[in-house]
Amino acid sequence: MARVTTGLRLSAIQVGVAVTDMSTGLHAHGAIMAALLSRQKTGKGVWVDCDLFESQVCHFDQLSHRTW
Numbered sequence: 001m002a003r004v005t006t007g008l009r010l011s012a013i014q015v016g017v018a019v020t021d022m023s024t025g026l027h028a029h030g031a032i033m034a035a036l037l038s039r040q041k042t043g044k045g046v047w048v049d050c051d052l053f054e055s056q057v058c059h060f061d062q063l064s065h066r067t068w
Helices: 003-004 019-042 052-067
Strands: none
Touching: 019 052
16 A cells, blocks of 8 residues: 555555545445445335445455455
8 A cells, every 4th residue: 555655665654545435435336326226126225334444355455466
């Protein structure tokens, strides 16, 4: 993450953007759109649950596959 946002410095740094918040928002967007389509087809609502931890794990899992 540090390399993506600030370069190759090895000291403690602050990430420039709220990556976890943005990825959770993107996951929520996709889930809401899928829920709306499902409600249009079936007439029943569904529960949408998005949390920061699962979004972060998903995001870093994808990054780890790119680096190996």
